Amino acid sequence: MKALHLELADFRNYVKQEIDFCDGVNIIYGGNAQGKTNILEAVYFFAMGKSNRARRDVELIRHGADCARISLKFSDRMRENMLSAEIYRDKRKKITINEIPIKRNSELVRRFNVVYFGPEYLGLVKEGPGIRRKNLDILISQIKPGYLGALGEMRKIVESKNALLRMEHPNLTMLDIMDEKLASVSTNIILCRSIYISRLHRLAQGIQSEISAGEESLEMRYSCCVGDVSGLDAAGITAALKAKISEARTREIRLGEAVVGPHREDIGFYINGTEAKLYASQGQQKTIVMAQKLAEVELIEAETGEKAVLLLDDIMSELDRSRREYILEHINDTQIIITCTDTDGMRVPDTARLIEVIGGCAEIRKG
Ligand SMILES: Nc1ncnc2c1ncn2[C@@H]1O[C@H](COP(=O)(O)OP(=O)(O)OP(=O)(O)O)[C@@H](O)[C@H]1O
Numbered sequence: 001m002k003a004l005h006l007e008l009a010d011f012r013n014y015v016k017q018e019i020d021f022c023d024g025v026n027i028i029y030g031g032n033a034q035g036k037t038n039i040l041e042a043v044y045f046f047a048m049g050k051s052n053r054a055r056r057d058v059e060l061i062r063h064g065a066d067c068a069r070i071s072l073k074f075s076d077r078m079r080e081n082m083l084s085a086e087i088y089r090d091k092r093k094k095i096t097i098n099e100i101p102i103k104r105n106s107e108l109v110r111r112f113n114v115v116y117f118g119p120e121y122l123g124l125v126k127e128g129p130g131i132r133r134k135n136l137d138i139l140i141s142q143i144k145p146g147y148l149g150a151l152g153e154m155r156k157i158v159e160s161k162n163a164l165l166r167m168e169h170p171n172l173t174m175l176d177i178m179d180e181k182l183a184s185v186s187t188n189i190i191l192c193r194s195i196y197i198s199r200l201h202r203l204a205q206g207i208q209s210e211i212s213a214g215e216e217s218l219e220m221r222y223s224c225c226v227g228d229v230s231g232l233d234a235a236g237i238t239a240a241l242k243a244k245i246s247e248a249r250t251r252e253i254r255l256g257e258a259v260v261g262p263h264r265e266d267i268g269f270y271i272n273g274t275e276a277k278l279y280a281s282q283g284q285q286k287t288i289v290m291a292q293k294l295a296e297v298e299l300i301e302a303e304t305g306e307k308a309v310l311l312l313d314d315i316m317s318e319l320d321r322s323r324r325e326y327i328l329e330h331i332n333d334t335q336i337i338i339t340c341t342d343t344d345g346m347r348v349p350d351t352a353r354l355i356e357v358i359g360g361c362a363e364i365r366k367g
């Protein structure tokens with residue numbers, strides 16, 4: 001999968017811009033606040049139907065404009081495709097795939113796949129579980145049909161359940177109905193998480209071992225809300241989940257929130273058997289995140305037959321030379337779009353395209 005041509009109109013600080021990407025390494029460089037990350041954000045938008053950083057779509061519209069328009073021509077194994085989006089101030093959003101309008105983001109995901117690695121992911125190991133769940137959910141949504149829809153449904157149920165639990169005297173029959181629904185929609189989520197964490201684990205383990213010259217063995221452990229699910233089928237997971245939720249009923253009423261479900265799960269990283277969250281050095285944490293991200297590219301390809309586009313936002317300066325070179329050498333045949341403030345210290349491949357960004361204007365300087 002390759003991003004070929006991006007067009008931006010009234011998107012962030014861009015009035016009008018067209019960018020052609022090359023098949024290999026694209027390096028977008030320029031000073032701070034010029035619009036480098038905005039380009040990655042537009043590309044990412046077409047993978048998930050929303051920004052990776054804006055809380056609301058309206059933030060994407062250029063100040064003073066009414067509507068942001070973006071489009072991306074990309075190729076997959078079969079053909080060239082065109083994705084377009086119009087984002088309006090009144091919250092309307094129109095997305096089309098090859099000129100056919102779509103109603104939900106779930107119709108967009110899995111058309112154009114990306115793996116995004118920006119500075120916010122450097123906290124993947126040490127921060128709270130939210131970022132680890134988000135990272136995993138973005139990955140699985142791009143692989144497994146129905147996963148994004150199931151997540152949305154699960155979140156809605158948890159929200160309604162929390163509203164009910166916060167009432168002075170929650171209706172127990174209503175709670176029973178919600179718990180039944182929660183257990184049923186969560187079963188699929190848990191099954192997917194369990195399968196893909198173990199596949200990701202195997203791939204990331206190989207990469208971690210390679211980067212650390214065999215010194216570090218990485219392990220990823222799924223902290224599932226029902227405990228160990230290996231060996232359980234869907235019916236077994238649903239039953240275990242129902243029992244856990246029912247056990248937690250009094251506590252949930254006391255706390256006024258749902259405490260059992262996929263919305264509370266986590267993934268633990270371990271290096272040579274010790275918990276990375278507690279003991280890993282800064283460098284080890286960076287290696288773990290890098291191994292994760294490169295494993296994500298491999299997993300998407302193994303599962304979908306398509307290579308995702310790798311988006312690296314301002315991350316090269318965070319990595320030492322050997323890790324930077326490892327990324328560029330390890331990723332073969334994968335399109336990469338990198339942003340950085342300057343290319344000093346980076347071994348720029350001969351075939352790379354260099355794109356300079358100054359004040360919302362991007363121009364190809366080489367390649
Ligand atoms: N909706 C908007 N309308 C106009 N300008 C915007 C909008 N949203 C963001 N900007 C501007 O876009 C610029 C930042 O873009 P971006 O985040 O791409 O910077 P960058 O080049 O990646 O910088 P850095 O190197 O600091 O990460 C800022 O000047 C910001 O004020």
Ligand SMILES: [Mg+2]
Pocket residue numbers: 036037038313314339
């Ligand atoms: Mg930036």
